[in-house]
Amino acid sequence: MGTHVIKMPDIGEGIAEVELSQWHVKVGDLVVEDQVLADVMTDKAMVDIPSPVHGKVIALGGQPGEVMAVGSVLISIEVEGAGNLKESAAPAPVKQAPVAPKVEAAVESKPAAAAAPRPATVCQGPMVAREADERPLASPAVRKHALDLGIQLRLVRGTGPAGRVLHEDLEAYLAQGQSNASAPAAAAYAQRHDEEQIQVIGMRRKIAQRMQDATQRAAHFSYVEEIDVTAIEELRAHLNEKHGASRGKLTLLPFLVRALVVALRDFPQMNARYDDEAQVITRLGAVHVGVATQSDVGLMVPVVRHAEARSLWDSAAEISRLANAARNGKASRDELSGSTITLTSLGALGGIVSTPVLNLPEVAIVGVNKIVERPMVVKGQVVIRKMMNLSSSFDHRVVDGMDAALFIQAIRGLLEQPATLFVE
Structure with a gap:
């Protein structure tokens, strides 16, 4: 028998150290080739480390939350034969899940080698x-x-x-x-005295750092406006009935992306990135819309690139593709970076008002709340309309309040008169 030592791999981009996020094995486990051994976290991605060999785990090189240098010993596996006397690094990582700007729930992890496993x-x-x-x-x-x-x-x-x-x-x-x-x-009313401590490591640590950085560096302010979406919902239903079978069903998101594209023509200061260290604002012609997507590891933001050049169905297909990739942990780094403005929505859970946090270095984020039917006064008559709030946040260092209000009002006008979305 011999020992195969796997070292922390060089993940690229000049990264010298990574955080060990989670073990998927423990000492004594039998592993097979390509089985995922551990998750490690870089500044940009969660990476799975697979096993290059069959064997038995005899030692773990660190605990979850520990920052390890590239080239340090990650895990030792007992194998048949002489093992790897050169102690090669781990094979190339097989899956990436880039870090999102924010998350709704903690990701828990327990040290795998702290104690012998309990029998189940x-x-x-x-x-x-x-x-x-x-x-x-x-x-x-x-x-x-x-x-x-x-x-x-x-x-x-x-x-x-x-x-x-x-x-x-x-x-x-x-x-x-x-x-x-x-x-x-009676068990439902039993007293509970249990406590739980959750390590802030891996994805949660990175997200926490980014959220703290965003709120400390940017001067956030939010603006909320009510929108009558009855007409655009009627248009969406009509298009789905006529073309849904051949082109795919449309959600409200592609219409919102289109409204952003059109409104940004008159408000280019919203489609920008602010480098506060260099004191430089970069306004971009291309509209790369980040669409916040919930996954098991938190809220990721895949990017619909060049939204200005996409039709409704093209945007819908790309949003669906990216959302599935993010949820399955298969989105690439490029697909989750480079946005110029972000659209965030909790769908039916969207509530009445929200205060989204900016995705730095962007200067604007548009938050979508849920659609509700309410009685409204239209031309002196009380009628039932479908209403929705937009709760959006801006970086006050770059965006003035009046401009933010006018920008959201422009989006409101486009959505309430949906024909104007397509009039050039």
Whole structure:
């Protein structure tokens, strides 16, 4: 038997050190070639480190949250034969998930080598028994889903990598009638004294740093305006009925992107980046719209490049493609960088008002709230209209309040009279 030592790889772009974000294996685990061993975080991306060999893990080179130099020992694996006497670096990373400017939920991680793993007793189907204080691996989205369903996550058997609990595991748990709904009603009112400490590492640490940097450096101010979207929703429904089968269904987002493109012709100061160290504002002709997209690791912002040259359906297809890539962790660094203005929306959860944080070095972000039906007075008559708020933020160092208001009013006019979106 020999030892194969994997060193922290050179991920490129002159990066000298990276943060160890999460282990997917522990000492004693048997691993196979191409199995993901760990996640590491650079300033721009989360990178999976795969195994180049079959073998048994005999040592881990660091703990989650530790910053490690490129070339330092990441993991040692016992293999048949002599091993790698030259102690080569890990193979090229296989997946990247670039860091988003903001996130809604913490990403938790526990040191894998801190203690020997507790034995788990697997019961029938998707149910598994764990110790009361043992925290199963699961994404924030899965944890929220389990909470909404009233499921104790520690009772669910995970079928993902390293036993990670997936959405389908929750569905399987419910399908076999193992839901907490069958537990005694009194259990819902039992006192709880448990506490949980979550390390701020990996993606969460990078996002926290960027959020803090953005709020400390930029002079944020927000502006909220109400928009009647009845007409544009009617147009969207008509286009989907006529062309949806052949061209794909349109959401409201492509119309909002188009409204941004048209409004920016008269307000180029919004489509800009501000280098506050060099004291230089760069206004761009190209409109690269960042579209905030929720994923299991947080809110990512894939970029619709050259939105000024795209039709509604072209924008819709690109938004859909980028959103799927971001959610699946397959978006490239180029696809998640280089935006000139950002559009953020929580869809049906959009609330009435929000105060989005700027995606520096951009100077404007347009936030979309949910559509609601309300009685409105139109030409002296009370009618039901579909209404939506835009809650947008600007960098007051660069954008004056009057200009911000006029910009949003221009978008309002375009959306309320949708024909003007296409009149040149």
